[in-house]
Amino acid sequence: MKSGIVAVAGRPNVGKSTLVNALCGGKVAIVSDKPQTTRRRIFGIANADDYQLVLADLPGFQRPRDALTERMQHTVDASFEDVEAVVFVLSARERIGAGDRFIASRVFALGVPVVIVLNKVDRLKAGHIAEQMNTAARLGNFHALHPVSAKTGDGVEELRNELVGLLPEGPLYFPREQRTDLSVEAQISELVREKALWLTRDEIPHAISVEVDEISEKVVRAFLLVETESQKLILVGKGGSMVKDIGTRARPEIEALLGHPVFLELVVKVRPRWRRDEATLDRLGV
Numbered sequence: 001m002k003s004g005i006v007a008v009a010g011r012p013n014v015g016k017s018t019l020v021n022a023l024c025g026g027k028v029a030i031v032s033d034k035p036q037t038t039r040r041r042i043f044g045i046a047n048a049d050d051y052q053l054v055l056a057d058l059p060g061f062q063r064p065r066d067a068l069t070e071r072m073q074h075t076v077d078a079s080f081e082d083v084e085a086v087v088f089v090l091s092a093r094e095r096i097g098a099g100d101r102f103i104a105s106r107v108f109a110l111g112v113p114v115v116i117v118l119n120k121v122d123r124l125k126a127g128h129i130a131e132q133m134n135t136a137a138r139l140g141n142f143h144a145l146h147p148v149s150a151k152t153g154d155g156v157e158e159l160r161n162e163l164v165g166l167l168p169e170g171p172l173y174f175p176r177e178q179r180t181d182l183s184v185e186a187q188i189s190e191l192v193r194e195k196a197l198w199l200t201r202d203e204i205p206h207a208i209s210v211e212v213d214e215i216s217e218k219v220v221r222a223f224l225l226v227e228t229e230s231q232k233l234i235l236v237g238k239g240g241s242m243v244k245d246i247g248t249r250a251r252p253e254i255e256a257l258l259g260h261p262v263f264l265e266l267v268v269k270v271r272p273r274w275r276r277d278e279a280t281l282d283r284l285g286v
């Protein structure tokens with residue numbers, strides 16, 4: 001039996017969570033087109049008869065601006081302890097630059113193998129991919145470099161094999177049927193937040209948090225927290241249309257998770273400056 005933890009690091013929005021989902025063969029982490037979607041460390045677990053690969057999906061590297069982003073970056077730093085390897089994710093669709101070199105200076109100093117993943121190669125010209133691979137290769141002394149598309153699944157199996165090859169002999173850390181370390185409550189709040197992120201823009205996605213208030217046999221009630229009255233107006237939408245849309249999108253996934261139908265009640269609430277409030281952040285698990 002081979003087992004161990006591999007951290008997944010990179011700039012915001014490069015596709016770390018999409019990649020973790022692809023490696024695990026199912027959804028464990030929420031994904032959105034807005035940066036800073038992932039706020040806490042999430043284990044995604046890939047199981048087979050002879051291995052257990054635990055992927056630590058992480059928030060994107062960033063310069064902290066408030067208590068929330070400070071905690072997120074702290075999570076990233078702390079998650080590099082006791083890992084067998086690091087997957088350093090880059091986007092083939094963006095210029096590889098100073099942000100990536102800063103992360104490189106951190107991950108290549110850890111003393112564990114670094115596997116560079118050039119993600120989002122779908123629908124890119126071969127010449128452009130080759131150029132990006134050359135630039136990526138200069139970031140540091142990598143163990144391997146994999147061009148992949150987390151979205152289409154191209155190259156994901158080869159990457160998984162590479163990572164399993166880096167695992168030492170070890171125990172089962174989680175029961176085989178378990179695919180994430182998040183509680184059901186946390187998974188529900190993440191699913192609701194995901195739908196809210198897709199439907200909002202500008203500063204709103206960053207101002208949203210979700211707190212599950214009640215899970216019973218028939219009802220799931222969750223609070224969508226925002227910081228100001230104007231954000232609340234936007235999230236509620238005309239005649240409640242926005243919050244209704246969020247609920248319609250989130251409910252099927254929540255029902256699949258719970259295994260039975262539920263009434264999903266979403267309540268938008270203003271909690272001023274929650275991003276700076278340590279007690280709220282504690283309760284939200286970030």
Ligand SMILES: Nc1nc2c(ncn2[C@@H]2O[C@H](COP(=O)(O)OP(=O)(O)OP(=O)(O)O)[C@@H](O)[C@H]2O)c(=O)[nH]1
Pocket residue numbers: 011012013014015016017018019030031032033034035036037038039058059060119120121122148149150151152
């Ligand atoms: N075209 C393409 N888009 C991708 C691919 N992987 C991810 N994306 C898109 O990139 C965006 C960001 O994906 P995430 O997986 O949320 O990125 P992340 O790195 O986890 O982002 P943070 O959690 O905010 O740091 C989403 O719109 C994804 O659909 C890919 O292989 N190809």
Ligand SMILES: [Mg+2]
Pocket residue numbers: 016017018029030031037038058059
């Ligand atoms: Mg993410």
